[in-house]
Amino acid sequence: MAPPCxxxxxxxxxxxxRSWLGPLILILGLLPTVATAWQALTVDDAVxxxxxxxxRQKILAKIPRDPSVLINVTYxxxxxxxxxxxxxxxxxxxxxxxLSDNVDANVRSLCAVVLQALGDxxxxxxxHAALEDWEVDVRWQVVRALGAIxxxxxxxxxxxxxxxxxxxxxxxxxxxxxxxxxxxQRVVRMLRxxxxxxxxxxxxxFRPQAFDALxxxxxxxxxxxxxxxxxxxxxxxxxxxxxxxxxxxxxxxSPRLVTALIPLMEHPWAEVRNKAVYALGRIxxxxxxxxxxxxxxxxxxxxxxNNIAFxxxxxxxxxxxxSIKQVIxxxxxxxxxxxxxVLGDVKHPEGLPMLQAALDxxxxxxxxxxxxxxxxxxxxxxxxxAAIAALEPFVSHPNLSVRQEAIYAIHALTQGGRVxxxxxxxxxxxxRRKHRAIIERAALALGEAGDPRVHDYLxxxxxxxxxxxxxVGPYLRKQxxxxxxxxxxxxxxxxxxxxxxxxxxxxxxxxxxxxxxxxREDWAYPRSEVTFASLRILGSAGNSSVTSLxxxxxxxxxxxxxxxxxxxxxxxxxxxxxxxxxxxxxxxxAAWFPRFARALSRVQEPAVQSQLDxxxxxxxxxxxxxxxxxxxAIRLSWDPDKAVFRFLDALAxxxxxxxxxxxxxxxxxxxxxxxxxxxxxxxxxGRIHTxxxxxxxxxxxx
Numbered sequence: 001m002a003p004p005c006x007x008x009x010x011x012x013x014x015x016x017x018r019s020w021l022g023p024l025i026l027i028l029g030l031l032p033t034v035a036t037a038w039q040a041l042t043v044d045d046a047v048x049x050x051x052x053x054x055x056r057q058k059i060l061a062k063i064p065r066d067p068s069v070l071i072n073v074t075y076x077x078x079x080x081x082x083x084x085x086x087x088x089x090x091x092x093x094x095x096x097x098x099l100s101d102n103v104d105a106n107v108r109s110l111c112a113v114v115l116q117a118l119g120d121x122x123x124x125x126x127x128h129a130a131l132e133d134w135e136v137d138v139r140w141q142v143v144r145a146l147g148a149i150x151x152x153x154x155x156x157x158x159x160x161x162x163x164x165x166x167x168x169x170x171x172x173x174x175x176x177x178x179x180x181x182x183x184x185q186r187v188v189r190m191l192r193x194x195x196x197x198x199x200x201x202x203x204x205x206f207r208p209q210a211f212d213a214l215x216x217x218x219x220x221x222x223x224x225x226x227x228x229x230x231x232x233x234x235x236x237x238x239x240x241x242x243x244x245x246x247x248x249x250x251x252x253x254s255p256r257l258v259t260a261l262i263p264l265m266e267h268p269w270a271e272v273r274n275k276a277v278y279a280l281g282r283i284x285x286x287x288x289x290x291x292x293x294x295x296x297x298x299x300x301x302x303x304x305x306n307n308i309a310f311x312x313x314x315x316x317x318x319x320x321x322x323s324i325k326q327v328i329x330x331x332x333x334x335x336x337x338x339x340x341x342v343l344g345d346v347k348h349p350e351g352l353p354m355l356q357a358a359l360d361x362x363x364x365x366x367x368x369x370x371x372x373x374x375x376x377x378x379x380x381x382x383x384x385x386a387a388i389a390a391l392e393p394f395v396s397h398p399n400l401s402v403r404q405e406a407i408y409a410i411h412a413l414t415q416g417g418r419v420x421x422x423x424x425x426x427x428x429x430x431x432r433r434k435h436r437a438i439i440e441r442a443a444l445a446l447g448e449a450g451d452p453r454v455h456d457y458l459x460x461x462x463x464x465x466x467x468x469x470x471x472v473g474p475y476l477r478k479q480x481x482x483x484x485x486x487x488x489x490x491x492x493x494x495x496x497x498x499x500x501x502x503x504x505x506x507x508x509x510x511x512x513x514x515x516x517x518x519x520r521e522d523w524a525y526p527r528s529e530v531t532f533a534s535l536r537i538l539g540s541a542g543n544s545s546v547t548s549l550x551x552x553x554x555x556x557x558x559x560x561x562x563x564x565x566x567x568x569x570x571x572x573x574x575x576x577x578x579x580x581x582x583x584x585x586x587x588x589x590a591a592w593f594p595r596f597a598r599a600l601s602r603v604q605e606p607a608v609q610s611q612l613d614x615x616x617x618x619x620x621x622x623x624x625x626x627x628x629x630x631x632x633a634i635r636l637s638w639d640p641d642k643a644v645f646r647f648l649d650a651l652a653x654x655x656x657x658x659x660x661x662x663x664x665x666x667x668x669x670x671x672x673x674x675x676x677x678x679x680x681x682x683x684x685x686g687r688i689h690t691x692x693x694x695x696x697x698x699x700x701x702x
Contacts, residue, residue, distance in 0.1 A: 055077045056078070056079045057079075059073055059079055060079040060083050060084070060087075063084065064090040064091065064094075067093035067096070067097050068094075068097055068101075070094050070097060070098035070102060070107070070111065071097055071098065071101045073098075075106045075107050075110075078107055078110060081110060081113060082527075084114050085114060085117055085559070085591075088118070088559070088588055089118055089120045089587045089589070090587060091114070091118070092120040092122055092123055095114055095123070096115070096122075096123050096126040098111035099112055099126055099138075099142075100129065100130070105135035105137065105138055108130070108138045109135070109137050109138050112127070112130065112138060112141035112142045112144075113141055113144075113145075115127065115145050116141070116144055116145035116148045116149075116591075117148075117589045117591040117592075118590060119149050119589065119590025119591065119624075119626060120149070121624075123145075123149070124146075124149060124151055124153060127142050127146055127149075128146075128154065130142045131146075131161050136168045136171060139161070139167075139168075139171050140168075140170060140171050143161070143171060143177075144174055144177075144178070146178050147177055147179075147180075147181045148181075148590070148591075149590075150178075150182040150183070150655065150656075150657045152184050154178070155179065155182055155184050155187060156186075158175050159179075159186070161175060162175045162176070162179075173206065173209050176191070176194075176206060176209040176210055176212075177213065179191070180212060180214070180215075180216040180217065181216065181656060181657045181660075183217055183220060183654055183656045184217075184220075185220060187213070187217060188217050188220050191211075191213050191214040191217070192229065194206060194207065194210040195210045195214065195229060195232070195233070199236075199237060205238055207233075208240040208241040208244055211229070211233050211241055211244050211245065211248075215244070216656040216660070217656055218689060219654075219659070219689040223688060227252055227254045227256050227257065230252060230254075230257060231256060231257055231260055233245035233248075234246065234249065234257065234260035234261060234264065235260050239267075239269055239272065242267070242272055243269065243271055243272050243275060246261065246272060246275035246278075246279050247275055247279075249261060249276075250275065250282045251692050251695070252692070253282050253283045253284070254283065255283060255287070257279070258280065258285045261280050261283075261288070262276075262288060262291045264276035265277060265291065265292075270301065270303075274303055274307050277292070277295075277304065277311055278307050278310075280311050281310050281311030281312075281314050281315075284315060286315050288315060289312065289315045289316045289319060292308050292311055292312050292315065293312065293319055293320075293323050296312070296323045296324070296327065297323070299327075299335075302338040302341065305338050305342055306341075306342050309324065309342040310346065313346050313348075317348070321350050324342065324343065324351075327339040328340060328354050328357075328358055329357075333361075333365065333366050336358065336361060337366045337369045340355060340358050340369040341369050341372070341373060343373050344369075344373025344374070344375070344376040344377070345373075345376070348379075349377055351373070351377065352374065352377055352386065352387065352390075355370045355373050355377070355390075359371065359374070359390060359391075359394070364399050364402055367402055368402050371391060371405045371406050371409050372405050372409060374387050374390055374391055375387070375391070375405075375408065375409025375410070375412045375413055376412070378413040384413050384414075387409075388410055388414070391409050391410050391413075392406075394406035395407055395410070395421065395425065400430070400435065400438065404426055404438060404442075407421050407422055408445070416448075416449055419445075419446060419449045419451055422442050422445050422446055423446060423451065423453065426438060426439070426441075426442040427439060427442040427443060427446060427453075427454065440461060440466065440467065443461065444458070444472075447472065448475070450478060450479060455479060455480075455481065455484065458475055458476070459480075459484045459487060459488075462476075462499075463487060463488070463496075465496075469498060469499060469501065469502050473502050476502065476506065477502075477506065480506060482508070482509070485508035486508050486509065486510070488503060489506075489508045492514075493514050493518060495530060497529045497530060497533045500533035500537060503515075503537055504536055504539075504541060505540070507540070511537065512541060512543070512546065515538050516538065516546055518530055518533075518534045519531060519538065519549065519553065520549075522534070523553075526553070526556045526558040527560065527561065531561055532560065532561070532564050535550070535564040535565055536564060536567075536568070536602065538568050538572075539564075539567055539568030539569075539571040539602075540571065542568065542571075542572055544572065547569065550569050550572070550574075551565075551569065553565040554568075554569055554580075559584075559588070559592070560595070560599075562584075563581070563596065564599060566580050566581045566584070567581065567600060570603065570608050570611070570612070571604075571608055573607075573608075575611070578608070578615070581600065581612070582615040582619065584596070585622075585627050585630070585631070590624075590626040593627070593629075593630035594630070594633075594664070594665070594668075597637075597665070600612070601634055601637035603638075609638050609639075612634075613635065613638070613642075616631040616632075616634055616635050617631075619631035620635070620643070625655070625657065625658045626661070628646070629647075629650060629658070629665055630665075632647060632665070633669070636665070636666075636671075636674065637669060640669075640671060640673045640674045641673075644674070644677045644678075647665070647666055648681055651663070651690050651693045651694065652687050652689075652690040659693065663696075663697060666678070667697060667700060667701075670701075675698070678697060678701075679698060681694055682694040682695060682698065
C-alpha cells in the first residue's frame, strides 16, 4: 500500500475555539484503512511465516538503527506512517534526515507529518531549517509540526516566514495557528499589531486567525487589554473575526462588551446572532434586557428563541414571562410550539399556567410540545401534583404521539414511578408491527427501571443492533439471564466487536476459550479490532491459563497490540507488565497518548492500580506535558482526588499548549466526581484566567 496522501489545506479556515489539539487527533488521519490493518503483518510475523520481507519492511526494520535509510527512498517504497509511528521516537533521527536530504517533496511532506505526530523536541532544529524548503506543501506540513511542538525557539523562524510577501496564504494561516500554541510575548505583540491593521481588499485579511491565536495566549495579557481587543473585534467588518469574538465575550463576561454585542443580534449570520445572545446571557448585564425583550417577538428560529429565553431568565425573569406569553399565544403554530419548548427548558413553575393553556391548543404538535415541557416542571410536591393533574387527561388521547409523551412526562414527574403505565398503555397495547420505534422506546424505559418483562426484547434489540450497549448494557449487567449472556458472547464471536466491553463485564460461561480462540484466529492481524477486543476481554475475564498467550502477543512490534497485551497481563497480576507499560511512555508518539490513557483507564483492579500509581505519579512531573498529562488522566479516571490538582496546575500553566491539553483530558472525563471537584476548584480559584477556563469546562459539562 502506498503511503497516505497529504491533506490539502483550506485556503482561509474559519477560526474555531479549542481547535488547537490537532496533534492529539492527527493519528486519526494516519491510521490505515480497515483493509490495510487486516492485511498488514508484523515484520517478525512475516519472517516467522517464511515469507520474504518487502522493500518497505526492510526499510522499516532499518529506521531505528540507520538514520540515513530514508534519504534515497522513493515515495513508492516509503513505509506507511502508522508503521513508522509504531517505532515511536526511535524513528526521529531517520525522519529528520528524510526531511533534510530526500529530494522527493511527497516523501519530505510525509516525514514532516510523522514528526508532527511524534512530537519529539529533538527534531526542532531540523524543522526550523525545513521552513526554507522550496515546496509549499512541505513548508505547510513543517509549520503544522512546529505548532504541535511549541517552543520559543520557533518564534523567530516562523515570524520571518510569515513576513515573506511571496508565501502562500494557507502557509501564513498555519503560521499564525502555530504561533498561537507558543506562549511568548513576542507573539502577543505581533498578533496584536496584525489585529489592529485595517482591512485591505488587495491583501488577505488574517485578523480572524490572529485573534484566534491571540486568544490562546490570553493569559499573557492584562484583562483590560484583552477586553479592549475583543471589543474591537466585535465591531470589525470581518464576519469570521466577529464570530470568534462573540465566543471570547461569553468567556470574558465583561459588561464593557454589552454595547458591541447588542447590535449583533441582527447580524446576517445565524451563528453570530446566537453566540451574541449567548454571550449577553453569560455576562448578565441588565443593560441588555430591553434589546432582548424587543427581539423576542421577532424571533424566527428555535435556537435563537432558546438563547434569548435563557439570557432573559438571568437578567429579568418577570419581564421574560410577560413577553413569552405573547409568543406562546402567537398566530403561527410553529412559534407556539417552540415557545412551549422553551418554557420547559427553563424549568421554572411560572411557566405552568401558560403551558396548561397550550395543552388545549388546536395543533397536536403544539400540544405535544407543551406536554413534554410540563414534564420538566416538578420542582416541589405541590407543583408536581398540579403538573400531573394537567397531564392525566392525555393518557388516553387518540393521538398516539400525544398519548406517549403524556405517559413519559408523568413517569418523569413521579421520578420513574409509572412503569405500569408505560407497560400497559404502550409496550403491551401498541401494534408492534406498525410502531416499532414506540415499542423500543417503551422497552428501554422499562429496562432502565429494571422491569424483567422486557428482558428478551432488549436482548434481541441489542443483538440486531437497533439498541446500543450504552442503553441496554446496564440492564443486562443487573438482570441478564445466563442464556442471554451466552447469546451476547456468540454475537461477539461473530465479530460484533461493539459488544467487547459488555462481554468483559458479563463474563458468560465460555468467555475465556472463545476470546482465546479469537485472538489465535487473528494472530496474523495484530492491528485488527478483533485482536484488541480479545486482549481486553482476556484482561478482564482471564486467568493464569492465558498468560503465555498474552505474553506472546505483548511482544509484537505493533504498538497497540503490545500495549493492550501488557494491560491485560497487568490486570492478571503479571508484575513486570506494569513496569513495561510505564516504559512505553518514553518512546510513544505524542499524538498517541490520549489512546494510551484510555487503555490504562480500563484497569479496574485496585491491586493493579496501586502497583502502577507510584510510577504514574512520578510521570506527572515529566518535562514532556504529553507524558505528564496522560499519566494524570489515567490517575484521574481511577481516583479523581489524587490527580485533579495536576490538572488545575496545567490550567494555570504559562504554556497555552499545556492549558489546552488539560482541557482536552478534562472534557473527556465525564465522571460526576470530576465535575464536583471542578466546581469546588472554581469556588476557590483566584487566578482570573484559570477561573475562565474552569467556568468554560463546567458550562460544557452542563
